[in-house]
Amino acid sequence: MGYTSYSNFKRDLRHAVVSSAGESYSTFWELQQKRLSVNLESGSSRFAGVLFEGEALFRNLNNPHFFAQLEAGIEAILSAKRVFVLGLRTSKPFALNLEYLLKHHMDNVYQLSDESEFMIETIARMKQQDLVIVFAVRPIIKKTGEMVRLCHKLGIPVMLITTGNQDQHPLTSLSRVVISAGEIDSLLSCVPLILINELLAHESGRRLEGQAKQDFQRLERILEENNLTIWEQ
Secondary structure, three states: OOOHHHHHHHHHHHHHHHHOOOOOOOHHHHHHHHHOOOOOOOEEEEHHHHHHHHHHHHHHHHHHHHHHHHHHHHHHHHOOEEEEEEOOHHHHHHHHHHHHHOOOOOOOEOOOOOOOHHHHHHOOOOOOEEEEEEEOOOOHHHHHHHHHHHHHOOOOEEEEOOOOOOOHHOOHHOOOEEEEEEEOOOOOOOHHHHHHHHHHHHHHHHOHHHHHHHHHHHHHHHHHHOOEEEEEE
């Protein structure tokens, strides 16, 4: 077809779609909205259309390659001395979410996203037994790339969580583990990343079930003894 790379072909294809939509990305967005609003069957609602999009996303992730990526990610999390989570700009909510989920059963999880001023100092003090989980969803800001390159140079393992074609991601070659939700042709772009977080947290928690159960029992005892919870009568 005369293209030197698949990414160039995809770029021209997207521009062609936008052009046919009225040479406007806002018009392209409107077409996406109309696609979601099409009734799936007589009497169905827009909500049903959105749920159908979600079901399609889940089906696309139901494959051995994605499961192998998750397994590698879980092993990296459980074998790390400390786990640091980083997500900047549009990737920050996913980093905060994963930290919250992992801290239910792990006490060695730390958030890097809020340390923008002293991030370099924190990375400089890391050990090669630690792990940095990086969310890098396009558009990727330069600072994310700079921190990943620094980790790579210092020999600190990086787990990259992203979307799209991982072979074309600029940080794939610098990451020891890569988990990608693949190409997302949907307005529900956040759903696959939240699902990845839930799967990582659920399975790591299951494998730490013994210790996690003891920690929860101790927490419940402290809350009860100090009257720190409100129970409905």
